[in-house]
Amino acid sequence: MFDIEIERPEHGPAIEALLDLSFGPGRYAKTAQRLREGNEAIPELCYVAFMGEGEERKLIGSLRFWPVVIGGVPGLMLGPLAVVPMLRGQGVGINLMRRGLADAKAMGYQLVILVGDEPYYVKVGFGPVPAGRLTMPGPVDPARLLYRELDIGAFGHAHGAITKPMPGKPSEEIAAVGAA
Ligand SMILES: CC(C)(COP(=O)(O)OP(=O)(O)OC[C@H]1O[C@@H](n2cnc3c(N)ncnc32)[C@H](O)[C@@H]1OP(=O)(O)O)[C@@H](O)C(=O)NCCC(=O)NCCS
Structure with a gap:
């Protein structure tokens, strides 16, 4: 069995080791990384999975979400x-x-994107972005650009570039504007 916690700063080294192991040095060259550089993952939406008790307890998984x-x-x-x-x-x-x-969804976010294997992410409701509808800040296999609505109809308003948020706009404020 495993449990999920919100990521804390002391988890950083174990997460980095897991990401290096899982993605190799090429992880910094991915187009998605362009949206992470100079951006900050949302602390309340960064998770770690742990397994084991006491000294046996080990970090076994990591997931982060970024404002875009x-x-x-x-x-x-x-x-x-x-x-x-x-x-x-x-x-x-x-x-x-x-x-x-x-x-x-509880925080008010309406729409999520990712770059990944559709057969996996379809299990949690992601589907392919129609060709030409959205652009990433670099090359990406269009079949791997996926989206999931948290609010029905949110994708209908999404056309054009996927970008980092404007500087100075905290993510909560962005979510609130989006929900308005
Ligand atoms: C992808 C990854 C996060 C999946 O984590 P996981 O804990 O093994 O996944 P889960 O146990 O929740 O789900 C497993 C199911 O997804 C399927 N699956 C896993 N990766 C898949 C993929 N790339 N494509 C299609 N199906 C996949 C498994 O076959 C399994 O199916 P089943 O339930 O029908 O047997 C893990 O394999 C991993 O860390 N991979 C290396 C890093 C990576 O590629 N991350 C994703 C970047 S897009």
């Missing part, structure tokens, strides 16, 4: 998501995402 503007709609980018190789296929990834998506 999705073709004019304030929203979130999901990722990176990683689970330690030995414990994959036991529902850690799906449960991290279910928790995050539920919390994000």
